[in-house]
Amino acid sequence: MxxxxxxxxxxxxxxxxxxxxxxxxxxxxxxxxxxxxxxxxxxxxxxxxxxxxxxxxxxxxxxxxxxxxxxxxxxxxxxxxxxxxxxxxxxxxxTSWRRGGPEFRTADGFYRMQLRGRVMFDLSSTGGSNFDERNISGTELRAVRLGAQGQIGAMRYKVDADFANQAVSVKDAWINWGWRGFGLPMEIFLGNRLKDRSIDGSNTLARNPFMERNAVAQVGAAVNGYYGLGANYKVYGRNWHIGASVAGDQIDNEGNENDSVTYSVRGHLNPIKTGTGFVHLGSWYYYEELADDVTAINNVPRIGQNFNDNLRVSSSSLADPKRDEGYGFELGGVYRSVWSLAEWTERRIVAGIGPMGLNERVDRDAWSVSAGWLITGEKPGFSTRSGVWGTTRVLRPVTEGGIGAFEIAARADHYDFTDAPNGADARRTTVGVNWYLNNHARLMLNYVDWETDNKVGAFQGPDSGQSIGMRAQVLF
Known part of the structure; x- marks a missing residue:
C-alpha cells in the first residue's frame, strides 16, 4: 500500500x-x-x-x-x-475495468454503465450407447451475449442479447429499484430475468461449477421456463434472504394467447456463518396458472451435454393439465476451499389421465448431490447474500503471471418420472475439472456417466454410456 x-x-x-x-x-x-x-x-x-x-x-x-x-x-x-x-x-x-469490461461513471457515481458480454464455446462427444444416433460428437456456441448494465441513482438496469444457435434472443432485460425498509435492504425487479427457484435454477450457467444445470433445476422447472417477464421482490438480512415473484411467459411469447403465470417464493438461511465458511439452508415453492394453449406437459431434459438432442430422459406427456406446482429443499455449506450442496424437488401435475379422462395427480421427482474443492486455495464463489453461485476470485491469475485457480468437482443426479404412465427413470454422475485463468475466463472439462430407461420415444429401453464435454468461456 x-x-x-x-x-x-x-x-x-x-x-x-x-x-x-x-x-x-x-x-x-x-x-x-x-x-x-x-x-x-x-x-x-x-x-x-x-x-x-x-x-x-x-x-x-x-x-x-x-x-x-x-x-x-x-x-x-x-x-x-x-x-x-x-x-x-x-x-x-x-472508467473502471475491475469487472472485466469497461464501466463508465460520473465522478459522483450517480450515473454509471458497464458493457457486458460472454462467449461460451463447447465441444462434446458421447459414446457407449446402444443407439448409434446417440453416439455423436460436435461443437456448439452455447452462449454469445452482449449487453449493458448500469445505474441512475437508486435505479439499476440490465439488458442482454444472446446470438447463439443463429438466432437472437433477449435474456436479462430489467429495471431495478433498491431501498431500505424496516432497516433491511430491499429491491424490486421489473422485466425479464431468471426466476428465484433452486440453486441451479436461479443461477446463470456462466457461474455454475458444471457445464449443465442439475436434475433439480431441470425437473422442477415450470412450463414457462427458467426466465419470466414480471415482477420480483427481494429482501436481505444479515444471513438470509426471501424473494417472491409473479412472472408470465418469456419475452418470445407470440401474443396470440394468454400467458401462463407463475407465482413463486424462495428463501435461504445461513444458520452458521464465519470467516472460514457457512451452512446453507434453502427452500422454494411455485404455483403455475396454466394458459389455455398448454394442452400437454412433457419436459424431456438432456442428461449428457447440451449439444446431444438425442440423449434425453422421457417424462411421458401428460395431456389436459389442470394444475402445476413444484417445491424443493436445499442444503449445503462451504469450509475454506471446499463446498458441498444437495437439492431435492417434487413437481406435482394434475391432468386428465385417469379412467375416462378423470383428473389425476402425477409427481415428478429429482435429487442432486455435488461437492468440489479449489485445490489452489481460493474460496468458492457461492453467495451468502442470495444463495447462488457468484464470481470465484482467483488468487494468482494467469494474466498476471500466476497459475490461475484449479477446481475439482463431482455431482450425482437422479431423475424419477415413474409416477406417470410410461415415465422414465435415469441417473448420471459427473466429474469435472475447472481451470480459472482469472476472474473472467475459465476452461472446463466434464465427464458424465449416464443411464436411462425410456418407455416411449425413439430410444426406448435401458441404455447407458458416457459423455465428455469441454468448454472455453470468457465472461465480463
Whole structure:
C-alpha cells in the first residue's frame, strides 16, 4: 500500500507541483497536502477492502464492498484531477475495468454503465450407447451475449442479447429499484430475468461449477421456463434472504394467447456463518396458472451435454393439465476451499389421465448431490447474500503471471418420472475439472456417466454410456 502513496507523490513531482518555487506557494503546498491525505485514505480503504474480501466466500453484489470500490475510484479520480491542475472538483467521469469490461461513471457515481458480454464455446462427444444416433460428437456456441448494465441513482438496469444457435434472443432485460425498509435492504425487479427457484435454477450457467444445470433445476422447472417477464421482490438480512415473484411467459411469447403465470417464493438461511465458511439452508415453492394453449406437459431434459438432442430422459406427456406446482429443499455449506450442496424437488401435475379422462395427480421427482474443492486455495464463489453461485476470485491469475485457480468437482443426479404412465427413470454422475485463468475466463472439462430407461420415444429401453464435454468461456 505504501508503494501507491509513493507513486502518487512521484506523479505529482513529474507534473512540477513540488518544484522549489511552487512549494513556496501556499496554494500549491495545499495541493501537495491534499494528495498525501487522499493517498492515505486510499491506503486505509484498500486495507479494509482486503480484510472484507479475504473473510468472505462471496463478494458480488455486497453493498459494503461495492461502496469501498466506489470510494477508492473516486479518490483516484480526484488525485488525477489535482495532479493535472484541474482541482478536486473538476472532471466529469471515470472508467473502471475491475469487472472485466469497461464501466463508465460520473465522478459522483450517480450515473454509471458497464458493457457486458460472454462467449461460451463447447465441444462434446458421447459414446457407449446402444443407439448409434446417440453416439455423436460436435461443437456448439452455447452462449454469445452482449449487453449493458448500469445505474441512475437508486435505479439499476440490465439488458442482454444472446446470438447463439443463429438466432437472437433477449435474456436479462430489467429495471431495478433498491431501498431500505424496516432497516433491511430491499429491491424490486421489473422485466425479464431468471426466476428465484433452486440453486441451479436461479443461477446463470456462466457461474455454475458444471457445464449443465442439475436434475433439480431441470425437473422442477415450470412450463414457462427458467426466465419470466414480471415482477420480483427481494429482501436481505444479515444471513438470509426471501424473494417472491409473479412472472408470465418469456419475452418470445407470440401474443396470440394468454400467458401462463407463475407465482413463486424462495428463501435461504445461513444458520452458521464465519470467516472460514457457512451452512446453507434453502427452500422454494411455485404455483403455475396454466394458459389455455398448454394442452400437454412433457419436459424431456438432456442428461449428457447440451449439444446431444438425442440423449434425453422421457417424462411421458401428460395431456389436459389442470394444475402445476413444484417445491424443493436445499442444503449445503462451504469450509475454506471446499463446498458441498444437495437439492431435492417434487413437481406435482394434475391432468386428465385417469379412467375416462378423470383428473389425476402425477409427481415428478429429482435429487442432486455435488461437492468440489479449489485445490489452489481460493474460496468458492457461492453467495451468502442470495444463495447462488457468484464470481470465484482467483488468487494468482494467469494474466498476471500466476497459475490461475484449479477446481475439482463431482455431482450425482437422479431423475424419477415413474409416477406417470410410461415415465422414465435415469441417473448420471459427473466429474469435472475447472481451470480459472482469472476472474473472467475459465476452461472446463466434464465427464458424465449416464443411464436411462425410456418407455416411449425413439430410444426406448435401458441404455447407458458416457459423455465428455469441454468448454472455453470468457465472461465480463
Amino acid at each position: 505504501k508503494i501507491f502513496t509513493t507513486t502518487a507523490i512521484a506523479g505529482a513531482l513529474g507534473l512540477g507541483l513540488l518544484s522549489p518555487p511552487l512549494l513556496a506557494n501556499p496554494s500549491q503546498a495545499a495541493l501537495v497536502q491534499l494528495i498525501e491525505q487522499q493517498s492515505a485514505q486510499i491506503e486505509a480503504l484498500q486495507q479494509r477492502l482486503s480484510a472484507l474480501e479475504s473473510g468472505r466466500s462471496d463478494t458480488d453484489g455486497n453493498a459494503e464492498i461495492e461502496a469501498l470500490y466506489d470510494q477508492i475510484e473516486s479518490l483516484q479520480l480526484q488525485m488525477a484531477q489535482v495532479g493535472s491542475g484541474g482541482g478536486a472538483g473538476s472532471g466529469n467521469g471515470l
